Amino acid sequence: MAFSSSISSGKLAAGRRRYAIVGLGSRHELYQDAIQTTYAHCAELVAVGDSNQGRMERSRQRSVRNRAVIPAGYLAADFGRLLAECRPDVVVVTTPDASHHEYIIAAMNAGCDVVTEKPLTIDADKCRRILEVSQLTGRRCRVAFNYRYSPPRTQVKEVLMSGVVGDILSVDFHWLLNTHHGADYFRRWHSRKEVSGGLLVHKSTHHFDLINWWLGAAPVAVMASGKREFYTPESAQRQGLTGAHKRCLTCSEKSQCDFYLDLAAKPKLKSLYLDQEKYDDYHRDQCVFRAEVDIEDTMNALVSYDSGATLSYSLNAFNAWEGYTVAFNGTKGRLEHTLVESVYLNGVETAASPLNGDDVKIRVVPLRGAGYDLAPWIAEGDHGGGDRLMLADIFLPEPPFDKYQRAADARAGVSSVIVGIGANRSLQTGARVLLADLLPEWVQLARGASIEA
Ligand SMILES: NC(=O)c1ccc[n+]([C@@H]2O[C@H](COP(=O)([O-])OP(=O)(O)OC[C@H]3O[C@@H](n4cnc5c(N)ncnc54)[C@H](O)[C@@H]3O)[C@@H](O)[C@H]2O)c1
Known part of the structure; x- marks a missing residue:
């Protein structure tokens, strides 16, 4: 069933890239608003799709608020018709994680580029299928790793690139979710591993990506432990x-x-x-304590990288504050970074308050001599200002040269999610998992082989 737009998309100015968005929940609004407002000079939203007819209509009507042409609307089952009838250049995928691959693959096969929300997908077989279609079609799949664009994290990349702490031999990285944001994963579809991959995939994909990108290294093996002890009956x-x-x-x-x-x-x-x-019949407010939740709330992982570095990582979803600490132990010194985040609940209007200097610490401690703090780079906006910068990089036809190489492709998506997938395997078996055993293609990818034709 298709709902045609009241104004034909053919009347729109020529030369703009044609976008479709599939999955019209909380996160899609960032992309819809960017296409229809800030980037309306170079982008147009021609179609939206969702499995829920009400959210699909809601998204179409949001166009009125954006003073934009109302896009055609399609139910999920009609995605093939959406592609054929609306001929988007790019499909933005913001559905729950386990369905990303379906839309990525269908869109690429139809000749579209893709921008997908993280995680790229949730298991090794789906990674393989995405890589295959990327290779076959030569289409581009970008993964929206907004965390890379947050100014303090870019600053960490800058410090590491400067070589001031030398080669990195080990990393200690501990991420804390508080009982507002952390609890929220246990209310929604995220609480089912078959839909989200669990937090080691759904959430940690951001963190494993940061480490891959910060170190410029590829993960090789992972050993993990995990349990659910807080969100229980x-x-x-x-x-x-x-x-x-x-x-x-x-x-x-x-x-x-x-x-x-x-x-x-x-x-x-x-x-x-x-x-x-x-x-x-989807309930956004399911009890966080219900027995059928099957994701962990307490997770630890040890990850090895091809550079020789090792990572000691933890993620806990019931902490007294939200944020993270990360320390890089290098041959010339140590880089320490702490960031305290404000309370955040997905889908609630109260935007995260901007970071201020007191919430962010970046400190360099040389092997010899006194340590010193760096004035943190901070910016306003969601995800520490990262979302806004990422949108410019995605939607501008010719984004400015980025010496930090923050744009992430499907290879980066796999490089990150494969660690979480391996960690989930390790939880099941109790053994250390070689990532090449999960995804043999990984060996070549890790060496930097191109996945595009
Ligand atoms: N990068 C970030 O910081 C960030 C933040 C939030 C969410 N996300 C990601 O964005 C994606 C969406 O998350 P959300 O919070 O908007 O979830 P949501 O539950 O608010 O929205 C999901 C939407 O997808 C629709 N849907 C469900 N199954 C579908 C299917 N098979 N086909 C088509 N539509 C389907 C639902 O009806 C709903 O409208 C997830 O992948 C999530 O990981 C990323």
């Missing part, structure tokens, strides 16, 4: 509740629960999810 009882419930909307103990989420009270959550439940 027992934990609900420890907090004085009778146990887990189905969802917040109908919960009999909502007034006693610190994790209660009122979808109706937040206009964006209401219009995106509560008002659209009638189409697909």
